[in-house]
Amino acid sequence: MTTAIGLLGDWVLARAGAERGWVEASLAELAAGAPERALHIFLGLAPRRLGKGDLALDAAALAAAEAARPGWRPGGWSLDGAARVLGLLSFRGSRPFAETFKDLRRTADVAEMIALYRGLPLYPGPEALDFEVGEGLRSNLRPVFEAIAHDNPWPRDHFDQHRWNHMVLKALFVDSPLAPIIGLDERANPELARILIDYAEERWAAGRPVTPELWRPVKPFAALPEIRAGLERARASGHMEELPA
Amino acid sequence: MSREMYIDPHAHMISRTTDDYEAMAAAGVVAVIEPAFWVGQPRTFVGTYVDYLSSIVGWERFRAGQFGIRHYCTIGLNSKEANNEELAEGVMEWLPRFALKEGVVAIGEIGYDEQTPLEDRYFRAQIALAVELDLPVMVHTPHRDKKRGTSRSMDVCEEMGIDPSKVVIDHNNEETVAEVLQRGFWAGFSIYPSTKMGNRRMVELLKLYGGERIIVDSACDWGISDSLGVPKTARLALESGIAEETVRAVCYGNALAAYGQSGQIAEADWLDPPAIDQRTLFEGNSVLRGGREPVIEAPGAARRGKLEIE
Numbered sequence: 001m002t003t004a005i006g007l008l009g010d011w012v013l014a015r016a017g018a019e020r021g022w023v024e025a026s027l028a029e030l031a032a033g034a035p036e037r038a039l040h041i042f043l044g045l046a047p048r049r050l051g052k053g054d055l056a057l058d059a060a061a062l063a064a065a066e067a068a069r070p071g072w073r074p075g076g077w078s079l080d081g082a083a084r085v086l087g088l089l090s091f092r093g094s095r096p097f098a099e100t101f102k103d104l105r106r107t108a109d110v111a112e113m114i115a116l117y118r119g120l121p122l123y124p125g126p127e128a129l130d131f132e133v134g135e136g137l138r139s140n141l142r143p144v145f146e147a148i149a150h151d152n153p154w155p156r157d158h159f160d161q162h163r164w165n166h167m168v169l170k171a172l173f174v175d176s177p178l179a180p181i182i183g184l185d186e187r188a189n190p191e192l193a194r195i196l197i198d199y200a201e202e203r204w205a206a207g208r209p210v211t212p213e214l215w216r217p218v219k220p221f222a223a224l225p226e227i228r229a230g231l232e233r234a235r236a237s238g239h240m241e242e243l244p245a
Numbered sequence: 246m247s248r249e250m251y252i253d254p255h256a257h258m259i260s261r262t263t264d265d266y267e268a269m270a271a272a273g274v275v276a277v278i279e280p281a282f283w284v285g286q287p288r289t290f291v292g293t294y295v296d297y298l299s300s301i302v303g304w305e306r307f308r309a310g311q312f313g314i315r316h317y318c319t320i321g322l323n324s325k326e327a328n329n330e331e332l333a334e335g336v337m338e339w340l341p342r343f344a345l346k347e348g349v350v351a352i353g354e355i356g357y358d359e360q361t362p363l364e365d366r367y368f369r370a371q372i373a374l375a376v377e378l379d380l381p382v383m384v385h386t387p388h389r390d391k392k393r394g395t396s397r398s399m400d401v402c403e404e405m406g407i408d409p410s411k412v413v414i415d416h417n418n419e420e421t422v423a424e425v426l427q428r429g430f431w432a433g434f435s436i437y438p439s440t441k442m443g444n445r446r447m448v449e450l451l452k453l454y455g456g457e458r459i460i461v462d463s464a465c466d467w468g469i470s471d472s473l474g475v476p477k478t479a480r481l482a483l484e485s486g487i488a489e490e491t492v493r494a495v496c497y498g499n500a501l502a503a504y505g506q507s508g509q510i511a512e513a514d515w516l517d518p519p520a521i522d523q524r525t526l527f528e529g530n531s532v533l534r535g536g537r538e539p540v541i542e543a544p545g546a547a548r549r550g551k552l553e554i555e
Contacts, residue, residue, distance in 0.1 A: 037341075044345030048508065052519055107295070107339070109302045109346040110526060141307045143525035 004068040004122045008086040011055060015079050019049045023083065030091040036100065042087045043104070043112060047080035052111070055082050071153025071182050072121050081115035089122060098128035105132055110141060117147035120154040130158070137167055142174050149181055156183025165192040168217065169199060178213040188217040190224055197230035204239055219244040249493075249539055250515075253475045254278040254500035255354075255383075255415060255435060255462030258316065259297075259305050260285075264545035265465070265472040266312035272476035273539030275515040276315040278462075278504060279305060280354040280383055282323045285467045291335030294326070298339070302346040310527040315515050317504070319353035319383050320344050327367040328359070337370060344378050350504040351375070353383025354415065357394045360387065365401070372405040381411045381506050383433075386421065388440065395421045399428055413460060413503050416441055422450060426458055431503045435464035436474035444478040448485045456491035460499045476541055 002010070009027070016023045026042045055077045057065070065072045074082070093100050101123070105116055117136045123129060136148050148155060149167055159167065164187050171178055178184055196218050200210045221227045222244045234240040253269070256277045269277070279301050288294045301318040309316035320343045322336045344352060352375040357364050375382045382402070387394035395414060402412050414425045415433035418441070425432040434450070435441040447461065463474030471477065479496040483489065504510050518527050 040342055041345070047347060048345075052522070054520065107299055107342050107346075109348070110307055111347055113303065114525065141304065143307075 001067055002064060004065070004072065005086065005089045007061070007064055007068055008082055008089070008122075011057065011061065012050075012079065012083045012086055015053075015055070016050060016083075022049060027087065027090045030087055033092050033094075036091075036093055036095075036103075039087060039091045039093070039100075039104075043084050046083040046087065047111065050079050050083055053079050055079055069121050069153075071156065073151040073182070074118075076151060077118060078111075078115075080111065081118060084112060084115040085119035085122065088116070088119065096128065097124050098132070101129060102132055105135070110143065113139075113141070113144045114147045117144060118152065120148065120152060121157075126154070126158050133158075134163070137163070137170065142176060145170065145174065146176055146180075149176065151180050151182065153182045155181070156187055159187075161187075161189055161191065165189070165195055168192060169195055172196075172199065172211065172214060178211075178216065184217060185220075188220050190221045190227065193218040193221040193224070193227050194230070197227065197234075200234065200239070201230070204237065210239075215244070249273045249476070249479065250275045251475045251479060251496050252276045252278070252500045253463050253465075253472075254413075254460055254504060255280055255433065255464045256472065257282060257464070257466035258309060259300060260467035261465060261472055262544070263312070264548065266309060266314060268542055268544040268546070269472055269476075270312045270314055271539065272473055272541045274314060274476060276317065276510065277309060278350060278500070278510075279316060279318040280351075280385075281319055281321045282354055282385070282466070283325045287326055287329065288332065289329075291332060291339070294322075294332065294336045295339050298343045302343060302349065306348055307526060313528050315510075315527065317348045317350045317510050319351040320346075320349050321353045321355045321371055321383075322367050323354060324356050324358035324364045324368070324385060324387070327364045328361055330363060333363065333367050337367065340371070340374060341378075344374065344380060348509055349380070350507040350509045351381040351383045351413070352378075353381075353413075354385035355382065356385040356398050357387045358385075360390065360394055360397065368398075368401060369405055372402060372407055375411075376405065376407050381413065381504055382407060384412060384414045386414060386416045388416075391418070392420050396424060399425070399430060402430075403428075411503075411506055415460075415462070416464070418442060419446070419450065422454065422459075426454065431458050431460055431499065433460045433462055435462050436478050437464045437468075437470050439469070444474070444481050447478050448482050448487060451482055451487050451491060451495065452485075456488075456494035456499070458499060459495045460503065461495045462500075472544060473541055476539065480541060 013020055029038055062075055065074050136144055139145055149171055155167055196214050203210045231243050235243055251274045253274055258277055258279050306316040322333055327333050352371050355368050355371045384398050386398060409429035413431040413433050416435050417425055417432045422432050434447055436444050461475055461478050463472055465472040475496050479492050482492045
């Protein structure tokens with residue numbers, strides 16, 4: 001089985017065209033203990049040299065990604081984003097990974113921030129990245145939030161219940177779909193179901209609709225008295241036709 | 246007649262509201278360039294300056310995209326804050342990190358304020374950085390002792406070996422423009438009430454000099470200024486009989502040519518945005534998509550006339 005970094009290398013090099021030599025030389029330099037400035041330059045030049053096209057992976061590549069890191073779904077990745085994650089993973093710096101990551105995130109442009117967060121499932125020492133991930137979730141830039149929340153197994157694997165629940169709630173707040181959240185069913189919990197019913201009632205009071213997706217993490221708890229009562233109110237007020245079993 | 250498109254190549258959008266973005270988009274502004282500058286009061290920590298630079302390469306770019314306007318920026322240490330040596334040294338260390346970010350079209354706005362030795366030192370250091378990174382430069386010319394300060398800015402550019410075709414000398418007026426054009430630099434004009442240029446005066450200059458290497462901007466910021474400076478000047482110029490191609494050059498094409506030398510701004514960005522950008526960064530300009538004629542309406546006018554808030 002090819003490792004995640006091996007797959008990224010294959011995909012980027014296959015699409016690098018005339019820049020193949022530059023990518024190979026840069027990665028070798030980064031792996032051989034180059035100063036952090038070399039990493040900054042590689043990350044800055046990646047979209048300029050490789051373009052910002054879609055990685056456009058086929059089914060076999062996506063299956064290989066799943067095998068290398070369960071839950072890793074690079075289907076929506078761009079070429080420059082993949083190259084940036086590859087560069088970061090290849091880099092052997094003098095500081096711990098999390099410190100380098102923090103520094104990169106502080107100065108990142110939007111596309112860089114998306115790439116940095118999409119790469120989360122591939123990084124070493126996930127516990128040290130907790131604060132940085134929280135900063136990304138709090139971002140007002142929806143695509144940055146989605147780089148963490150969507151098609152990314154990191155929240156399922158590492159978030160405590162409080163952070164998980166607030167990620168789902170924020171997704172609803174910013175009109176971001178729930179379906180691409182990995183672990184939406186596995187991590188459903190009664191507290192989240194209660195929060196979502198409260199949220200739906202707030203929306204209805206303001207005359208605003210809610211997405212039907214909201215019910216997916218609620219339904220498994222339909223038998224609990226507090227949740228049942230909320231669902232009954234939804235039906236009584238005409239917001240729900242049929243109660244879930 | 247084809248729909249007009251405008252670029253405002255000098256706009257401090259970080260100080261403006263969503264009303265401004267809506268009005269600019271409706272008036273046909275497709276792209277803005279946000280020069281790094283001071284924010285109305287001095288920063289006293291390097292970190293606040295770094296976060297400011299991070300805002301203009303990230304958050305503000307995203308915010309503009311939600312209104313269908315493409316946002317670019319320039320990165321630099323401004324002349325006022327260059328006088329705080331401790332701050333300046335710290336900021337200079339961070340600049341190379343930001344200069345290669347997506348959408349950074351120049352080093353700027355840099356130059357002189359009081360024409361002090363510290364201002365001179367950091368002006369030169371930043372021109373050297375622009376030469377090293379092959380980026381254009383946006384020069385802020387001083388408000389006081391302007392004529393001499395403008396000449397001196399161009400002397401320094403020449404001494405530092407940057408090609409005048411890569412340098413926009415901004416905030417010109419009737420007294421400075423002839424020399425700027427004669428020496429081969431781009432000449433920017435900021436249509437900014439009271440202190441810089443008025444657009445009636447601008448029209449007179451266009452009659453005199455034509456449109457070659459002249460760039461109109463609003464320089465709108467936290468002061469009393471007009472985010473519609475470019476479209477309003479375009480309309481006044483057309484109504485005053487200035488040729489359409491001249492208006493298009495000074496309100497669109499010249500800025501694109503000057504800052505396009507960075508490789509970071511191109512017409513395709515708004516006419517044919519990449520799919521990945523459309524998904525993440527750019528909602529698409531409704532003027533371009535819907536085929537409406539641009540309308541010049543005061544920022545917030547539609548909202549002020551409406552009693553109900555939903």
